[in-house]
Amino acid sequence: MNKQEYIDTAEQELLHTYNRFSLVLDHGEGVYLYDTDKKAYLDFAAGIAVCALGYSNEAYKNALKDQVDKLLHTSNLYYNVPTIEAAKKALKASGMDRIFFTNSGTEAIEGAIKAAKKYAYTRDGHAGHEIIAMKHSFHGRSIGALSVTGNAHYQEPFAPLMPGVKFAEYNNLESVKELVTDKTCAVIMETVQGEGGIYPADPAFIEGVRRLCDEKDILLILDEIQCGMGRTGEMFAWQNYGVKPDIMTCAKALGCGVPVGAFFLTQRVADKSLAPGDHGTTYGGNPFVGAAVSAVFDQFKACDILGHVKEVAPYLEQKLDELVEKYDFLITRRGKGLMQGVVCKLPVGKVAAAALEQGLIVITAGADVLRFVPPLVIEKQHVDEMIEKLEKALLSVQE
Known part of the structure; x- marks a missing residue:
């Protein structure tokens, strides 16, 4: 044709x-x-x-070809070596403690939201918690991710969305503080806003949000799906600021073309959030994507x-x-x-x-x-x- x-x-x-x-x-x-x-x-x-x-990196291609000859999928009922190796490299690069592999960035956001809600549920003994997100943000197209995406154009046809989400002004710390209540369980934002117009976080803003979260036992979720994996000169954009999240999402360049995402947690959050039966995925973290992620980190180092x-x-x-x-x-x-x-x-x-x-x-x-x-x-x-x-x-x- x-x-x-x-x-x-x-x-x-x-x-x-x-x-x-x-x-x-x-x-x-x-x-x-x-x-x-x-x-x-x-x-x-x-x-x-x-x-x-880029395209046609030989070492990356060969890693995928080798894994195709071995094993593509097992389910998460069993362990597999490529994903264990990928997790080790990802956690070393991020300084985080736990990782859950997903199929996409949107799914990583869904997992991050669930982890934050479960953390607050474990802490307080009840549900009904709220999330503060940012205007002009973009976190994905699923219902949960849309609910924390600060763009009415994307949201309106699919209402009602997930309740309990309030929107602050990006790079305006006071607007975040004004929305905090005893129901707030998390603040979610992109370290560098992408779809909203390429806005990096001001240092004073992201540092102030981190302090606020520490004071109130609120979780800071940083979306690094687009701005992460080296794009800003550090492996993750928040590393430019010295402000570590409680939960981080990643995707896109994590697999360099193979569909894979992940959400990362500190041990403190992992200990009090998602437990067996709370979350799962059929394909996430299978041997093929594990080999891809592992090869990506290897090439980042080699190059x-x-x-x-x-x-x-x-x-x-x-x-x-x-x-x-x-x-x-x-x-x-x-x-x-x-x-x-x-x-x-x-x-x-x-x-x-x-x-x-x-x-x-x-x-x-x-x-x-x-x-x-x-x-x-x-x-x-x-x-x-x-x-x-x-x-x-x-x-x-x-x-």
Whole structure:
């Protein structure tokens, strides 16, 4: 089939929940993707911050191939070696104490919510606890995750959602304090807001929320699904602040393309929250995804991904700042590490489409932000190439 035939078939067969670009991707190499017409695209989206190692990393691929030849699935009624090894590496990198592997980021959020509620139930002897979330946040599409997502557009068709959720202003500590009651069991927030427009937490805000939680025995849940796994120059974004969560969620780059997520707990929370029978998953943490996660941590170490991000990210920031300074239709840049956003007066959806014509993949965040979340293995030359292609795309839309 040609490209259009693939697209027509997909539109006939797949549920129309995405407005996709007219692009049928076939394979990847390094930081480039190739479509079925063999056109190359410089990738500054990484599958929405998933493909941290880029494409066709040999050691990663071989680890998956080897596991396919051994064992794909067992269920969690039994132990398996790859997942035990993956858990050990993940906990060492995070400094957390316990981990539960899920199939996705949304499922990690669901588990985190349940763990927080169970902790409060164990402590107080009753249910009916509340959660404080943030406006303009995004935590996923399931009912529980939607309930703590601060965007009415996503929520309204699916009401009523989970009760007992209040929304504070991100980076406004007083707005959090005003919502705290004796029913509050957790505060949940992204360490760097993603879909809401690429907003990093202010140090004073995240430090203040941590102190507040400590004073009130409230659990701090940090969502690191998009901003974690090295994207900010530390393995997890909260490590830039020195503020440790009680529960953390992770996914996306955790598997670098293999669907896997996780929620992490401190021992204090683990001891008083989820017990046998409280939570479970059929596929989560099976041998195949365990091998993937283990290989990802190995490659992060072998390739010094954190050091590389710290070297390349300032150059990306510099080049984006120069572009913002050059054009009046670009307002500001914000972000952390290789998770950057540029506020744009032009229709960002049209800019993303025009970028494809130039052989560049970029995505959006919210209504007016161009989002840059490339593979963490990009080099400065790729930043230069991206800027050149993006500039052409911007000018074509401006016309």
